[in-house]
Amino acid sequence: MFEQLDLDDKLCSAVAQMGYTSPTSIQSLVIPPAMEGKDILASAPTGTGKTAAFLLPVCQFLLDFPRQQPGACRVLILTPTRELAVQVYEQAVQITQYTNLVCGVITGGINYGTDRDTLAQNLDILVATPGRLFEHIEKESFDCREIESLILDEADRMLDMGFSAIVNQIAAEARWRKQSMLFSATLEGAGIARFAKDLLNEPVLLEANPSRKEHAKILQWLHLADDIHHKYALLKHILEHQVTSAVVFVKTRDRLNQLKQMLERDGFTVCWLQGEMPQDKRNAALANFKAGEIKILLATDVAARGIDVENISHVINYDMPRTADIYVHRIGRTGRAGKKGTAISIAEAHDMGIVAKIERYTNQRLKRRVIDELRPKNKEAKPPMKKKKPKGEKKKVKKPKKNKR
Template sequence: MKNIKFTELELKDTVLKAMDDMGFETPSEIQSASIPVIMEGFDIIGQAQTGTGKTCAFGAPIISKIDISKKSVQALILTPTRELAIQIYEELRRLSKYDRVRSLPIYGGQSMDRQISGIKKDVSIIVGTPGRVLDHIRRKTLKLGDLNYLVLDEADEMLNMGFIDDIEEIIKSTNSERQTLLFSATMPRQIKKLAENYLKEDVRHIQILKKSLTVSKIEQYYYEIHNNARLESLCRILDIDAPESAIIFCRTKKSVDELVSAMSSKGYNIEGMHGDMKQNQRLSTLSKFKNGHLTFLAATDVAARGIDVENITHVINYELPQDTESYVHRIGRTGRANKSGTAISLVTKKEFIKLRQIEKDIKSKITKKTVPTIQDIINIKSKNIVTKVTSILDTEEYKKFEPIIEDLSKEYSLTQIAAALLKNTLDKEISTESNDDSLNVENSVRLFMSIGRRDGINIKSLLEFIDHTSNVNSNYIGSIDILDKFSFVDVNENKVPLVLENTSGKKFNDRRVNIEVAKNKN
């Protein structure tokens, strides 16, 4: 099967022509293994990782077999997230470029009336999230009695998101003679039970070994950090590595929001993506990231499903994932198309056991690195500035500024002037005031602040408030927890007196803020 061609898979000529337009050359492993079996009419259980070409594996044969003379929905594709639903829909639309097969994505956050109107327009394929599909079934605006094909894509992720009951209810609303195609990266017990209950006895099992999502071209590193210094450690690493495009993974939606606020306040070009964000915002963020207008994308594992972006240079585990499968999924988003990539994980001492288990599972060494000191960053950035200055000196572009320097040289030496200009440039990128190159932010004190969400405070505005009132910048701030009526902030112990003396008693949004050392971390 290694040298098989698409033309040998009995797909429609129009589909083959569309695939040729899309730049498809030879089938991937999951495509060459699945397409012939699907074309023969068997149910399948396909176990393969993200990024292996599953959409074409089920989309090409379904479009080839759709009967366009029928006016009912013939195929339903269930997927865990809106982003993945849209991505699948877009690929199906390209695959059916030369056919009259209409597809429609349906998901939460979009107008119900608009979706109902779309379903009535002789749609052959529905791509949707379980919750919204079930809404339509219950409203009787989506009827699946004539369904020929049911696809459960990323089944394990739908299980993790709590959709298992919805999926079973949807399946019971379909034609029992349908062909069912189940794809999942992992096969937990509930997915196996689902397959036993709803797939035919002659189901075909197709497993693409994990080696198909190799990490061989991905350089993997970890940094041992203190939990309170997680943000500062990340920023220093980014300043040294200077990624062109990076996904930063967090475990929770709250972590994504906090990271985006904190990094934005430091001047990083970052936005976040998670399930609680409005659909338009998520699509806008993804578009900017794809087009290179956004350097950093902070995301949860679920929100990142369906993100198919080339040229991601770095994947960063701001927080380690729960299991090895998720780790492989994450880092597999870099180093694609035979390109190299870098995976970075921030790890506390308590997480070493988990890290060692990941190394054991992937049979690969994750190399330890030391978090850069501020002096390291100054040295690297100074070197870059000197390189740029040297290139400018090779031209005539600097001459119009000579009179300014000549005037300054009457009072200062050229060395002093150059050093001052270098400091001015570096001050815009890093804090050169800190002498704490050891990053010993763990020695921090937890402060109670008498303002919370109801007062309009967020992480960014809180950091700006402290910086403005006591000249303590975010490098000295650790964990921040903003609640409804009050907040907790971890502050470097050496800076606590400044915050208590200068910030406490000041007003934020016309409300006086009381600050005191917290009694405990609760």
């Protein structure tokens, strides 16, 4: 129970209102040391309650040590994407609903007048994307000196997006802080280790091992496609007969526009997310999808993280991702908070290389599925076998050359 974590009754009432009955594994691990003021370096699979794991202890700190006078932001949460920033902000508002704590959000794509209104408030918690926040720091319209807690969410994604230098500069501006927390889907790699070394002070290392109840229950399978026409026919059949709500991933904006036109021509209603899209349109697309008004969301990998929509029944890889870790982030949009989900990949012959890499990375084979009326004509290409030497054939040993004097 959340009460056993020494959380204020107002926070416990809020999480009960949000439908949480008991802490998840990452929350049980993070909240006690975070409430002691220790720096945290933590990893947890997506959809296991990570956001509340850092929001609850900082909210408790703000309640335990209330402001004595008006001032600047006290808790800064940095996220790599606009969508994730908005979602963290919305959860912060829910968690603080029975308190007087003030939350705000700043992201790129919103006009600066809105930012000014946000920053003019007596902010307790600010959620922001690094690029836009750093603009305000340079313009001296945001003051880092009163930040007491700095939280980096999805730090691995920040590194992937090239934010490490800006984040380090923001952290340097907030050097009087008392606590830092870094959360990442994985703690592997030299990049995260350097990030943690630069930003954290003797952190507590926490890696959640979610219970079966929390763990994503994602069925994964693969349809083999003979060509692009067969691939589209498979997608149409899946969308018509299997899906209640789906995120369909494609690799480029051009491919997204092409697929959107084809689906709309065939009577499907879709919304979409892609890079360099005006923020109001991105917000509208997500709102329509979250509300269930539109069942199909087309997305490039800009949406592979940070979209937290309940009850997504399917993730469909219409185009296979470039790397195996992107595959894992994509399919994490379904099967969230212990619910069941399905991830379907549609692969042509040229995709089988990345399929093999995904199977090695996830340590499981993607089950092959067939739709009777759309059976592939071509057989799956098998990876080339290493040639074995005939038995009894001795390995030739090169004799060392004699030195001529």
